[in-house]
Amino acid sequence: MATQQSDSSFAWNRIALYATLGLLVAFYLSPLESAIMTAFKTQTGFFETSPLVPPTPSTFTLDAWGQAFNRLQGGLVNSLLFTIPATLLSATLGSLVAYGLTNTNWRGQAFVLVLLIAGIFIPYQSVLVPLSRFWSVVDPATIFSWLPPVANRSGLVALAVTHTAYGVPITTLLFRAHYKSLDSSMLEAARLDGASIAKIYRRIILPLSIPMFAVTLIYQFTNIWNDLLFALVLIQQPSNDVVTISLTALQGSMVSQYNLQMAGAFITALPTLLVYILFGEQFAEGVAGGGA
């Protein structure tokens, strides 16, 4: 956007601009830098050297990573087990709902949409008590008692369903923005060509939704993986602990083992960090489109 300036102040302006940007990069990355350096240090290392300085050979250790991974691996598996189905389900349902409420025509769509979209902004505290009641009445362990692998992970089933339900509003909003931008005469052409509502979805809308699915899946994966609150309330057995809970527990029990805490934090963040580094564009699009 900047227009070129011919005078010599231009060069100085640019230098100041890049210096500011660089300082901000340092600020935004410093917590990560201090954490990653600490994670590779021994106890004496991180207490006696600056958190920004890399470990010396005498203070270098991988122990923290090994220990943290041991503590968290169960949580990592559990988190994947409920995050992946909840992500896929909420994205798919969001796409269907957005299509049903955007590209077909009947009265009352607005009302349904308002209710759905308002759901994005609900503070989860206002549903916590009923939610814990609900999942103790409708106990997945009882429902799936015939299928022990599922029954043993009843907390994860509850989490997956809950996250799907609270994910649908945001995925609907994301898909809706995309479907609204589609050429409506293209959909009319498809109708004149004789395609039914379901056929139009399958043959026209779905193939055109692939980029939006990428955005939605990435956004939802990050959101659901990162959640702590629902897990705190819905997970009863330690065997079902998800990774955010395991990490909280690790932090609580290893109060001054900062290297262990930092390694654990990185291990917990790794899946979302990877997704972010690979698909940053899509994540940004999801953030801009959905916010919460």
Added chain:
Amino acid sequence: MAELQLDNITKTFDDGGDEIVAVDDVSIDIQDGEFLVLVGPSGCGKSTTLRTIAGLETITDGAIRLGGEVINDKRPQDRDTAMVFQSYALYPHMTVRENMSFGLEESTDLPDDEIRERVTDTAEMMGIAELLDRKPGELSGGQQQRVALGRAIVRNPAAFLMDEPLANLDAKLRAQMRTELQRLQENLDVTTVYVTHDQTEAMTMGDRIAILDDGELQQVGTPLECYHEPSNLFVAGFIGEPSMNTFEAHTDGDRLVAERFEYALSERHEDAIDGDNVVFGIRPEDVEVGSDPDDSHTYEVVVDVVEPKGDENYVHMAFDADRENPETFTATIGGLRRVEAGDTVVVRFPPEAVHLFDGDTGEAVLNRSLDTVEDVEPLL
């Protein structure tokens, strides 16, 4: 192949309790194989009319018949019509071949090889055979336009419905596609309803044109009928570029008194006039510029602005050049004749070229005489 009849069709929308009449009691009979252009300013109801024929809108009242059969309660895909959209409405993720096959796959039981054959034949006819494996995004605007047409043609419908299909092309391509589309329609001989807001397109393409304003049908006729014999002030003003000059006036004996000039009426004029208020109209090309001041029906006027077009000049002139905002009228003169702003010239309004409209209703009471129409002798 069938004739298409619109019988008193009316379409109203409900706008929060207010009823908006988009199409008001429109009746048009479109002959088998005819090219009818629906034209009017934006908001006049022409697109809505077309969409009711396609089945994308329901009609509130009236009937639509295609080949004698009432179709307005059929589903859009069962109506045997095909539509071409302004945006082309191609499916961006499908190849040209898939785009053209889609309708046949969804609405007919034709076997795959037959569909393939029909698509190939149509593509060859449209000159897009080599594009069949490309996707719309890789095509130019003109090529996409052809694919959109091909997609309609391949379905072999009883009627084509086209909604401003050339509006997104650049001016040069548009002129070229205009003739091509006309030729194509003539060869296929399929009843066609074509919607446009562009009166040039309407004039040059239609067998007949139907002019709509505010949901109401103003006139249906051949392009020349609508040009020379407009049924009312709206049509007179809408068809023709630059528009017809009109002046509000009232009769005073055998004279017509307008705000800035008086006009001696002939017997033919007087016979036609009924009532005091009259609108006096004359087309810019009928205004004779540089007449002998001693002739009848001549006026001294001042040239306000000249717009040279090369082949001709649009000359805007005023009776009352001294005023701050002079009321101007327009004359067209040959491109090689020169006048300049500020010149005083003599103009003549020839009596045979005068249009008269009822000042209250706007209905035409007298159109220009066509006695002087000449035929160009064919050379043989």
Added chain:
Amino acid sequence: MRSRILRVLGASDEDDPETAEPDVRTDGGTTSDAAAASGETSRLGQWLDSEFAKSLPFWLPATLLVGLFVYGAIGWNFLISLTDWQGLRQPTYESLDFEMYTRFFDSVFAGGLLSGPQEYWALRNTFVLLVVFTVAALAVGLLLAILVDRDIRFENTFRTIYLLPMSLSFVVTAIFWAWMYNPESGLINQTLGAVGLGSLAQQWISDPQYKLFAVMFALVWQFSGYAMVVYLAGLRAIPSDQYEAAKVDGASLLKMYWRVIVPQLRASTTSAAVVLMVFALKAFDFLYVMFGTRPGPSADILAMMMYRESFGTTNWAYGSAIAMILFALALGVIAPYLYLQFKRGEL
């Protein structure tokens, strides 16, 4: 009004079909009205043939799920807040009253001293967080957006880095910042010492004076990237002509942004502010990891207090009442925003 919302949402069956915009809405052609006019099909047949019926399978199941989990739960929560349910027994819904709410507000108005009731502090801190955090995150986000928008090289890299904290869990960022704030070995105090400002070093997260500030600082770090993304989209929507026009008019860079550009970002500001406020109301996870369920009066917030009352001390009814107050706060932020969005047709 209803019809305007309908139109704005693109859901209406009325339209102005002549507008050249591609988004021509239609009544669908084959609605049940059409079938009714023909009188040929049965009532059920018409209904099954209508777009409404055909669209049901797409949206109804998920909408029911959301309805149950969001609105059903909120309704139930409200009901619970009217009871006096506590402890490990089952709730009874016989005597319903607003006692929990009066208890809350009585405490709030009785408060004010450091030793005062938790209700007062939780409510006060929630408001402080809501306002200060939101304003700070917006300001930093705007600054980032303007810098990134200055036609720089590696723009994507810079943007990716500034947005990165947002992809991290509160649990992770809270652990990072607890270490950053460590009084002896933490980066903050170490850096302050290194640049000769050692006197400014504080017990950031144990000194009640700085606790809430420290939390907000970390939250701004985490969410200013979000504000940046929203502002960037807003900046990109302003035609570059305007930058040039302002320049031709002789405006300095600062003046240009302040008088020409920033006023046009009002819509971005509103939507970013709403979302940031919702984040602030949800800041529970961060506080929970940093301080546990008892952050003390200086950093307690309603969301934390609700969790503590319900799941810590099993005062279910009281917790639910606090949750309803939190919900009302959120509604106060969101309802006007959604209403405006509808009016502008931006949903």
